[in-house]
Amino acid sequence: MxxxxxxxxxxxxxxxxxxxxxxxxxxxxxxxxxxxxxxxxxxxxxxxxxxxxxxxxxxxxKSIIDATTSTEVQLALSAESKEEVDAIHAKALAAGATPAGEQDHGFMYSKSFDDPDGHHWDFVWMDPAAAAGGAPELTLEEMRENTTHS
Structure with a gap:
């Protein structure tokens, strides 16, 4: 199992x-x-x-945090395509989520949101060839250029 x-x-x-x-x-x-x-x-x-x-x-x-003001965890789930990332993100926003950034590095694409309780969710698509061979080398500056935070 x-x-x-x-x-x-x-x-x-x-x-x-x-x-x-x-x-x-x-x-x-x-x-x-x-x-x-x-x-x-x-x-x-x-x-x-x-x-x-x-x-x-x-x-x-332990005390329970307020996820709207503190980070407890970032939950990341894979998607089959960029279109699936976009679709789930759009559904989440329509259902009351708050946008929380996005990334597009070519080989990897993600959009994030905070659910109505403030829990942070990332939906990520990664090019299967890049995933199998490892991500291309990116400098920290290149990663920042392709990242937006809401």
Whole structure:
């Protein structure tokens, strides 16, 4: 069985968060969803568990950050094409996300957004030939020239 990844995210409004991810085309696993949590099926092996802050707090003794003002993690998912990156980004913005930058290095293309709870998501396409052979050498200045932040 392949390793599964469960990304647990604290959310302020469970219904709003559920609607947001459904707007992106993801399905909900109702068997693991209730008034405290929504199980979003990103793929067969990746699940985003959206948890109310109160329920999330039951799993940690640490303080829970406000993702709109602090960075907890940057979540990056691959896409099959530049067009898929553009499509998911457009859906996210239409569903209430905030744009958070984009990159186009030719061999790699990405667009980012912050979801309604402030969690940062990147959708990335990489040229399969470049991925197999390694990325071309870019200077830090070249990378900055091809990166925009919203």
């Amino acid at each position: 392949p390793t599964m990844i469960f990304v647990n995210l604290a959310v302020d409004d469970l219904a709003r968060s559920r609607s947001f991810f459904e707007s992106l085309g993801y399905s909900i696993n109702e068997g693991f969803s209730d008034e405290n949590a929504v199980s979003v099926m990103i793929s067969d092996t990746i699940v985003a568990m959206l948890l109310t802050r109160e329920f999330f707090a039951e799993f940690t003794s």
